[in-house]
Amino acid sequence: MARGARERGPGVARDPRGASEFVYGIHPVLEALRARRRQLLRLRVREGRGRSEIVPVLEAAHAAGVPIEEASAADLAARLGEGANHQGVSLEAGPLPEVDLAGLCAAGTPPRTLVALDQVEDPQNLGAIARVAEAAGVSGLLLTDRHSPPLSPAVSRASAGAIEWLPTARVPNLVRALNQLKEKGFWVFGAETEASESLFDLPDRVLRGERIVLLGAEGRGLRPGVQGVVDHRVRIPLAGRIASLNVATAAAIVLFELARRSHPAGIGGSGPRGSP
Numbered sequence: 001m002a003r004g005a006r007e008r009g010p011g012v013a014r015d016p017r018g019a020s021e022f023v024y025g026i027h028p029v030l031e032a033l034r035a036r037r038r039q040l041l042r043l044r045v046r047e048g049r050g051r052s053e054i055v056p057v058l059e060a061a062h063a064a065g066v067p068i069e070e071a072s073a074a075d076l077a078a079r080l081g082e083g084a085n086h087q088g089v090s091l092e093a094g095p096l097p098e099v100d101l102a103g104l105c106a107a108g109t110p111p112r113t114l115v116a117l118d119q120v121e122d123p124q125n126l127g128a129i130a131r132v133a134e135a136a137g138v139s140g141l142l143l144t145d146r147h148s149p150p151l152s153p154a155v156s157r158a159s160a161g162a163i164e165w166l167p168t169a170r171v172p173n174l175v176r177a178l179n180q181l182k183e184k185g186f187w188v189f190g191a192e193t194e195a196s197e198s199l200f201d202l203p204d205r206v207l208r209g210e211r212i213v214l215l216g217a218e219g220r221g222l223r224p225g226v227q228g229v230v231d232h233r234v235r236i237p238l239a240g241r242i243a244s245l246n247v248a249t250a251a252a253i254v255l256f257e258l259a260r261r262s263h264p265a266g267i268g269g270s271g272p273r274g275s276p
Contacts, residue, residue: 022079023093023156024086026057031161032091033060038164039094040064044071044079046088057089066091096151096164099140101177104169105184108139111210113258114186116142118174118226119217120247123149127158128248129215134162136255141168142177142212178229181212190214190222190230191254193244199234199257206232207261213254218247 020041023032032038043061045054047070061068071090080086099107104114115133120126126149130141148170149155155163171177178188189211191199214230216222222230236245236253245253 019095020092021095023091024076024080024084024089025157026054026087026089028156028161028164029089029091030057030060031164032093033057033064033066035164036064038096040066041092041094042066043068044076044090044092046070046076046086047072053087054089061091096168098151099167099169101142101169101171101180104140104142104167105181107167111208111262112139112186113210113255114138114140114142114181114212115251115255116174116178116188116212116214117144117148117216118214118222119144119147119220120215121147121149121217123155124158125218125246125248127155127163129251130155130159130166131162132248132252132255134159134165136252136259138166138213138255141166142174143168143170144174145170145172147217175225175229178212178214178226182229182231184210186210186212187231188212188214188229189232189234189254189258190216190227191236191250192216192221192227192233193235195233195235197232197234198237199254200237202232202234202261204261207258211258213251213258215247215251215254218244 023029023038029043033040033043043057043066045058045068058068076086076090077084080090113136115129115138117126117129120129133141151163151168182188187206187209191213214222214226216226227233234254236250238245
């Protein structure tokens with residue numbers, strides 16, 4: 001990998017010998033094993049690794065029929081790089097598949113929520129958005145061929161494995177794709193700092209049905225051509241002196257507010273997955 005050792009953490013490393021990848025770190029490996037969207041080839045566990053932290057990983061590997069072998073720290077470092085924070089586990093797997101627009105449109109259970117990103121190029125932001133989106137019940141992500149990061153090690157680290165669950169489609173033309181989804185009944189909500197309508201004042205009638213939350217790059221926002229397909233432009237009211245939010249933070253606020261309004265009885269209920 002081109003990135004230096006200081007930048008590396010739990011994530012995905014490309015296998016230089018072929019098409020397979022090394023997913024590493026407890027959370028990314030566990031979610032890859034549970035989601036089973038990749039081709040799962042082999043789990044390697046560091047020799048002498050304390051078992052309590054990785055019991056769920058081993059159980060998920062057994063359930064998926066994935067061979068498990070012990071590996072030395074030197075072997076893991078040779079495969080992943082000296083700076084990789086593998087936490088004692090590495091999963092050899094095929095690349096994470098992407099879907100086409102039809103597959104994205106069919107993902108999840110209606111009424112669906114999708115997230116579309118307009119020139120969000122930072123892998124950390126994409127990963128953070130993926131983590132928030134999966135937690136909020138989003139059905140999938142829509143990216144562009146250009147000006148969108150690949151599903152890279154940085155994305156895997158930032159998403160804590162959430163990207164393993166989210167169907168992701170890439171399209172050459174975002175405006176065309178959004179219009180095609182609108183023809184299938186989706187409404188587009190565009191988050192813009194200068195929008196006149198507050199996110200918290202949206203009428204109930206516009207929250208019915210399927211929707212796409214469209215987010216633009218920090219500092220630039222949505223491109224003018226993309227703004228033309230937005231049905232509802234909304235802003236997050238800010239009470240402080242800071243004029244804008246990080247795009248991943250904005251995504252969290254918008255997605256959970258829309259989910260809250262759409263499910264007044266609660267989002268997902270209480271249970272072991274909930275955060276305090």
